[in-house]
Amino acid sequence: MKPQVLKGFRDYAPEEMVVRQGMLDKVRxxxxxxxxxxxxxxxxxxxxxxxxxxxxEGEKLLYKFEDxxxxxxxxxxxxxxxxxxxxxxNPNLRFPFRRYHIAPVWRAERPQKGRFREFYQCDVDLVGIxxxxxxxxxxxxxxxxxxxxGLSDFRVQVNHRAFLDGLLESLSIPKEKVVPVLxxxxxxxxxxxxxxxxxxxxxxxxxxxxxxxxxxxxxTGSNEERLARSLELAGGHPRxxxxxxxxxxxxxxxxxxxxxxxxxxxxxxxxxxDYYTGIVYETFLPPxxxxxxxxxxxxxxxxxxxxxxxEIPAVGISLGIDRxxxxxxxxxxxSGGGVTSxxxxxxxxxxxxAAGVAAELRRNLAGKGxxxxxxxxxxxxxxxxxxxxxxPVIVVxxxxxxATSTAAVKSLRSGTQETVPLSGLAAHVAxxxxxx
RNA sequence: GUGAGUGUAGCUCAGUUGGCAGAGCGCGGGAUUGUGGUUCCCGUGGUCGGGGGUUCAAAUCCCCUCACUCACCCCA
Numbered sequence: 001m002k003p004q005v006l007k008g009f010r011d012y013a014p015e016e017m018v019v020r021q022g023m024l025d026k027v028r029x030x031x032x033x034x035x036x037x038x039x040x041x042x043x044x045x046x047x048x049x050x051x052x053x054x055x056x057e058g059e060k061l062l063y064k065f066e067d068x069x070x071x072x073x074x075x076x077x078x079x080x081x082x083x084x085x086x087x088x089x090n091p092n093l094r095f096p097f098r099r100y101h102i103a104p105v106w107r108a109e110r111p112q113k114g115r116f117r118e119f120y121q122c123d124v125d126l127v128g129i130x131x132x133x134x135x136x137x138x139x140x141x142x143x144x145x146x147x148x149x150g151l152s153d154f155r156v157q158v159n160h161r162a163f164l165d166g167l168l169e170s171l172s173i174p175k176e177k178v179v180p181v182l183x184x185x186x187x188x189x190x191x192x193x194x195x196x197x198x199x200x201x202x203x204x205x206x207x208x209x210x211x212x213x214x215x216x217x218x219x220t221g222s223n224e225e226r227l228a229r230s231l232e233l234a235g236g237h238p239r240x241x242x243x244x245x246x247x248x249x250x251x252x253x254x255x256x257x258x259x260x261x262x263x264x265x266x267x268x269x270x271x272x273x274d275y276y277t278g279i280v281y282e283t284f285l286p287p288x289x290x291x292x293x294x295x296x297x298x299x300x301x302x303x304x305x306x307x308x309x310x311e312i313p314a315v316g317i318s319l320g321i322d323r324x325x326x327x328x329x330x331x332x333x334x335s336g337g338g339v340t341s342x343x344x345x346x347x348x349x350x351x352x353x354a355a356g357v358a359a360e361l362r363r364n365l366a367g368k369g370x371x372x373x374x375x376x377x378x379x380x381x382x383x384x385x386x387x388x389x390x391x392p393v394i395v396v397x398x399x400x401x402x403a404t405s406t407a408a409v410k411s412l413r414s415g416t417q418e419t420v421p422l423s424g425l426a427a428h429v430a431x432x433x434x435x436x
Numbered sequence: 437g438u439g440a441g442u443g444u445a446g447c448u449c450a451g452u453u454g455g456c457a458g459a460g461c462g463c464g465g466g467a468u469u470g471u472g473g474u475u476c477c478c479g480u481g482g483u484c485g486g487g488g489g490u491u492c493a494a495a496u497c498c499c500c501u502c503a504c505u506c507a508c509c510c511c512a
Contacts, residue, residue: 007503107510107511110510111504112505112506112507113505115510183509183510291512292511293512296512319512320511322512378470380472382471382472383471383472383473384472386472388472388473394471394472408471415472417471
């Protein structure tokens with residue numbers, strides 16, 4: 001058959017992987033700076049374990065099949081449910097338990113811009129604690145990661161499931177209408193207030209309900225003002241009031257740790273996953289980046305109980321590294337390049353010595369990639385190769401150099417070339433690389 | 437799952453009312469000896485996604501199919 005990859009799947013070419021890994025290194029460093037430890041879990045889980053966690057919509061997107069042993073298995077859909085299983089299997093974990101997990105997940109969606117069937121998530125979760133500080137920490141990690149990646153113009157939207165519950169309850173909205181109504185509310189950034197009103201009416205909302213719900217999109221001002229106004233719309237419902245109080249405390253922690261953090265209370269953010277029970281997060285970049293949500297998450301205090309046999313609170317976020325890569329690349333903010341700093345060129349009769357020189361350079365240029373042209377070839381060919389690979393410095397070892405224990409060192413950036421004794425080669429090359 | 441669009445050289449794409457398949461880039465070779473990027477010359481290149489139909493004649497028109505892209509739903 002002709003070579004091809006599956007719909008929604010893709011290869012990451014070496015040049016892309018350099019960019020990705022550079023970004024992932026930063027993500028990992030931020031995660032660890034907050035005290036999160038890495039966790040790995042298998043790609044495949046028992047299908048039964050994943051079923052019933054993501055709602056009907058999510059369920060349809062689960063890759064599941066029978067393995068050779070007749071077991072029904074499924075590729076993980078996210079990293080949160082596997083975490084829940086892990087917590088359930090390890091009752092002796094000390095809380096607070098902080099773990100991060102960077103790995104691919106699979107969803108059988110129809111592929112689209114910035115949307116794949118296999119993609120990487122970068123999750124941090126804080127397990128065992130239910131507190132405003134814990135809720136705030138996720139926001140702080142998110143902000144720290146995006147800042148570390150060079151982004152400043154992002155916006156973290158937060159809401160609380162209980163606020164929505166209280167609001168809808170205060171409006172006596174029937175249970176079967178909750179999901180459709182939340183779906184409409186979630187479109188707040190995409191449609192106008194009037195369109196929203198029409199869609200709400202189409203869901204059977206009466207004029208008072210429409211007015212109140214559509215009014216959410218008109219809430220403005222500072223977070224305090226938005227919280228207060230939203231609570232009014234919810235008629236001061238006790239559950240909504242508790243949610244507003246909680247969010248107020250969360251925002252206070254965020255502000256203390258990261259003054260001016262771009263965090264906004266957004267009463268219409270709903271989030272699709274079934275298991276969220278408290279705060280929910282969503283982070284967006286400005287439209288010119290051309291990607292949707294780059295981070296989302298929330299508190300899920302019931303999920304772990306399904307595996308642990310006792311309630312364990314938890315909160316977490318998930319960053320979409322593929323979208324971040326795409327976003328940064330689209331703005332020319334992704335730094336890539338090759339991994340090689342020096343190419344050692346050899347010619348007929350000097351290839352053995354060249355291998356020794358390359359090894360010597362590797363020992364003396366800590367961390368710099370030193371590549372040996374793997375066969376004798378015309379100098380022109382070797383320089384062309386270095387040029388196209390973006391290698392900044394070449395060391396030419398020909399017969400003349402061999403005879404005099406020297407090497408010709410050329411900077412491909414400046415075009416300058418010098419002949420230096422082998423004894424001082426590493427120092428000379430190091431100088432060229434540092435000066436740039 | 438629903439709707440729309442696109443498939444022509446390795447890549448990006450032209451191709452007129454149906455009439456001999458093109459360009460740019462890339463790739464290979466060359467322009468004095470062991471030296472890249474710029475320039476110049478020469479060359480390599482295609483079952484026009486696949487199958488069927490209409491026609492003297494189809495990349496072009498019709499039907500089917502596959503793949504990809506985009507939007508909706510949902511979502512990282």
